[in-house]
Amino acid sequence: MTVERPVASGECPVDRGACGGPRGGAADRCFPLPAPSHNWGSAPDPAPQTPPATAGRCPLEGLEGQTPEGLKAGLRPGPPESGSETPEARGQAPGSTSEGPGARWTPRGRATLLMTVLAVALVGLALLAASIGAYEIPLRPLLGSLLHRIGLGGAELDRVGESVLWNVRLPRVVLALLVGASLGCAGALTQGVFGNPLAEPGVVGISSGAAVGAVGSIALGLDVFGNWTVTACAFLGGLLTAFVVYALSRSGGRTEVVTLILTGIAVNAFAGALIGLAVFHADNARITEITFWQLGSLAQATWPKVLAVLPCALAGLAVAPLYARKLDLLALGERPARHLGVDVERLRGALILVVALLTAAAVAVAGVITFVGLLVPHLLRMAAGPGHRFLVPGSALTGALVLLAADLAARTAAQPAELPLGVLTALVGSPFFFWLLRRTRRGQGGWA
Numbered sequence: 001m002t003v004e005r006p007v008a009s010g011e012c013p014v015d016r017g018a019c020g021g022p023r024g025g026a027a028d029r030c031f032p033l034p035a036p037s038h039n040w041g042s043a044p045d046p047a048p049q050t051p052p053a054t055a056g057r058c059p060l061e062g063l064e065g066q067t068p069e070g071l072k073a074g075l076r077p078g079p080p081e082s083g084s085e086t087p088e089a090r091g092q093a094p095g096s097t098s099e100g101p102g103a104r105w106t107p108r109g110r111a112t113l114l115m116t117v118l119a120v121a122l123v124g125l126a127l128l129a130a131s132i133g134a135y136e137i138p139l140r141p142l143l144g145s146l147l148h149r150i151g152l153g154g155a156e157l158d159r160v161g162e163s164v165l166w167n168v169r170l171p172r173v174v175l176a177l178l179v180g181a182s183l184g185c186a187g188a189l190t191q192g193v194f195g196n197p198l199a200e201p202g203v204v205g206i207s208s209g210a211a212v213g214a215v216g217s218i219a220l221g222l223d224v225f226g227n228w229t230v231t232a233c234a235f236l237g238g239l240l241t242a243f244v245v246y247a248l249s250r251s252g253g254r255t256e257v258v259t260l261i262l263t264g265i266a267v268n269a270f271a272g273a274l275i276g277l278a279v280f281h282a283d284n285a286r287i288t289e290i291t292f293w294q295l296g297s298l299a300q301a302t303w304p305k306v307l308a309v310l311p312c313a314l315a316g317l318a319v320a321p322l323y324a325r326k327l328d329l330l331a332l333g334e335r336p337a338r339h340l341g342v343d344v345e346r347l348r349g350a351l352i353l354v355v356a357l358l359t360a361a362a363v364a365v366a367g368v369i370t371f372v373g374l375l376v377p378h379l380l381r382m383a384a385g386p387g388h389r390f391l392v393p394g395s396a397l398t399g400a401l402v403l404l405a406a407d408l409a410a411r412t413a414a415q416p417a418e419l420p421l422g423v424l425t426a427l428v429g430s431p432f433f434f435w436l437l438r439r440t441r442r443g444q445g446g447w448a
Helices: 068-075 107-131 139-149 159-194 206-220 226-249 257-281 284-295 303-330 334-339 344-366 372-384 388-412 421-444
Strands: none
Touching: 107 139, 107 159, 107 372, 107 388, 139 159, 159 226, 159 303, 159 344, 159 372, 159 388, 206 226, 206 257, 206 284, 206 344, 226 257, 226 303, 226 344, 257 284, 284 421, 303 334, 303 344, 303 388, 334 344, 372 388, 372 421, 388 421
């Protein structure tokens, strides 16, 4: 190949760094590095923008026999190729990335679609849960009663149906939504704070710590804050447990997966021992109430309980999405996050407070319900990726959906008896956790 070169013979005219040195025949190799602009002639010329070379080719290949002016003209960028049109220019939907009926969605479009599907499914399941039970309420009269209560027409049910719907079913449905949303959101935040996918308020002992606070207040007969006493004690127990687990699971500036799980096992065992002591010293009436916390249930749902947990749950759910961007930066690692302006320790402290608040809100009214916060974020990551701007609110919606479905199954699967909700979620969540543990171990090549 012969090229009229304006520089020393045997060198690529673009740059030695771009083509790797002298060219000596067919064995020459050119590397695809961006080449700086050059003025080949004596007349000044604006610096042309050189497109990047194709891998393994010199940018001047195919321009043999041209003059320097011709070379300059050949290096100037031309009009865009037909294949570089935007999806909008081709008449394609902005949310898709390829042509044809099988076009794939972008992450943002997929997240929007999932949020819409989750919201619609949640409304439908809530109506179904309010309708199904020992006393069947058809869907059309149920909707009529709801519309009548908010002043949009409709009609009341009979006396028994109205009492069942508004004093039994709807408090339980609303409480399931609040507890599920709190546990799902707390699970996503816990995994983001600890930086590993195996963290969850129940697995690492935060739920058990909150249960100890609630059980302690019941066993001792505390009534310091009135209706808020159990919630306040559960919050303090969960907060203390969260900080203990966080402190003990860190080693060398990072949180180890094995240490986190072992710490959670130890904390759960210690919390179980404290609950056993409370049961040993309590009377029969309080033993029944304490057993409720250990098994987890929504059978005692009432509007006063909904109002007692509502401020804590709404506060935590409102604050959590504000930290989504910082959680995305923290996922890059502590050092990159600090370089990008994130105060890591302050962020972790604030999020631990939010997790304790959400967990306490759930435990105070429903007892210990495990694995919801572990299962829900993983399902969403598999569906729409790890971005916390979708993961945090999506986990709240999915957690509410999962717990509402679990509660519906708990009270209808063995009628007229009712299965404990915490037992049912543990039966489903334990195999999933075992699969996740083995999958993570294979991905890391062992726990060494």
